Amino acid sequence: MQNYKKDFPIFKNNPSLIFLDSTSSTQKPEYVIEWICDYLSQSYSNIHRGLYDIAINSEKMYFDSKQKVADFLGTHDLKEIIYTYNSNYALNIISQTLRLNKVLKTGDKVLVSIVEHHSNIVPWLILKEEIGIELEFVRVTQDFDIDFDDFEKKYDEKVKVIAFTHVSNVTGKIFDVERIGKLKRPDTLFIIDASQSFPHMKLDVPKMNCDFLFFTAHKVMADSWLGVIWGKRELLEKYKPIFSGWWAINEVKKECFKPGALPFKFEPGTPNISGALSLLKALEYIEKIGWYETVESIEKELIEYSLEQFRSRPYLQLIGNTESKKRVWVFWFYIQGVHALDIADAMAENNICIRAGHHCTEPFMNYLKLSSSARMSLYIYNSKDDIDAFFKILDTNFNPTWLTK
Ligand SMILES: Cc1ncc(COP(=O)(O)O)c(C=O)c1O
Incomplete structure (x- = not known):
């Protein structure tokens, strides 16, 4: 699958950076x-x-x-x-x-x-x-x-x-x-x-x-x-x-x-x-990269892949569409008994950027009776490797079955 990481200097300058917060703001291409x-x-x-x-x-x-x-x-x-x-x-x-x-x-x-x-x-x-x-x-x-x-x-x-x-x-x-x-x-x-x-x-x-x-x-x-x-x-x-x-x-x-x-x-x-x-x-x-057809086709593949990963981990509660139809590549989730800030912290320690908090949607959070949640989001510079790295941190730090092993 094609991704456009090479076009974005921030990743050349920070090779270990995994940016999963594009819903907040996107990185800028060299162009x-x-x-x-x-x-x-x-x-x-x-x-x-x-x-x-x-x-x-x-x-x-x-x-x-x-x-x-x-x-x-x-x-x-x-x-x-x-x-x-x-x-x-x-x-x-x-x-x-x-x-x-x-x-x-x-x-x-x-x-x-x-x-x-x-x-x-x-x-x-x-x-x-x-x-x-x-x-x-x-x-x-x-x-x-x-x-x-x-x-x-x-x-x-x-x-x-x-x-x-x-x-x-x-x-x-x-x-x-x-x-x-x-x-x-x-x-x-x-x-x-x-x-x-x-x-x-x-x-x-x-x-x-x-x-x-x-x-x-x-x-x-x-x-x-x-x-x-x-x-x-x-x-x-x-x-x-x-x-x-x-x-x-x-x-x-x-x-x-x-x-x-x-x-x-x-x-x-x-x-x-x-x-x-x-x-x-x-x-x-x-x-230049092929209009929205390119964006949409990368998006489709990464959504399918991320959803598969979420579905295979019962300790993760994905809120929102669990199917790939009528959605974009933002994933909103929580882990029972874990504060979202702790998830974001564990990610940050590994140079992975995600969001935690109310995401500027307090009335919606109150409507769902949620106090905090985490959000991971993707863009054209992300790859399946980035997604794997994200789930690896979740598994090693928060998966209850792994933790009791
Ligand atoms: C749906 C939606 N509306 C509005 C905004 C606000 O954008 P800005 O902070 O650039 O004004 C955001 C930013 O996250 C958003 O996601």
Whole structure:
């Protein structure tokens, strides 16, 4: 099976490193790192203002980055792509824009799923505090899929926004967002958190019938502090931005200003230029290795292999899909009587990186009555050897049958 470890300098520089925490953030390929180093050392410039070559070239690449994102999302309209800092910021910008433009008012309801990451809960709790909206949580089924009976029961006339993750960062379940898109009424906005799906699969925004979608570049092999919002053009044109400033305006007088045109209306000030270019290069890298077909085929094989290993060890409780269908390569588990931090510690001592804790999903952990859990996740640079090393540490430290031998 092919893996792409050789393309990632971190593994050349740390040969014993086993990185199993890509759901948190992905490593960066040489293609992205070298390109950004060259850009910063040879042709960096601010954008939107200079008439000299390096400024014009930087501006062009900033546009190219947005165009590439729009193409990857199947919308092809770069004016619908807004750059911000990360997914948390993206949803705060969207939620506050909906408040400012009175799309959400006192008594309106926002529907989210119980598995949501904090970043798709807290911005709505802020609006609950600020203007008295209601926030309702849709349950999941036994195999962690959306409970559509519960969804339809809770989707009453008060609901003005549905905000769901596409893929859970803990269970790895892929939600059927197209089905939500089909159920959505014209008086409701549908927002998708694609933070965990964008690195794993090709997204087709028109098919999803959503109004906003967001993701965070550091999970797609690009640099951190770059978030992406896709918004429907007619909405972005209509809405007033929550903040503004240089380049997001058309005209400023002493008394007033006129907001600028898309896509910069929502992007005041100097953006994360090298971050935007790193996203362009990361997406080019995905194209170079054979698009999502390659990512998906490696993913499928490593999921099957990991699940086999989990299933053959009764002392490990895997939470989430125990089948390979409709899931990505994140594995969430616990061991009865063992604190997850002890598992993460044992891994860290052996240079294996995993996550332990609540994974930014406290309401979901409470719903499942879980206090702590561990999470191992994979990406294109992982191999079966990495997975074997992970299970070897679990077996030697925590397998009760081995320990009593
Ligand atoms: C599903 C999901 N949404 C949002 C986020 C937040 O991403 P960021 O920290 O880059 O804002 C994460 C990060 O783990 C995530 O997994």
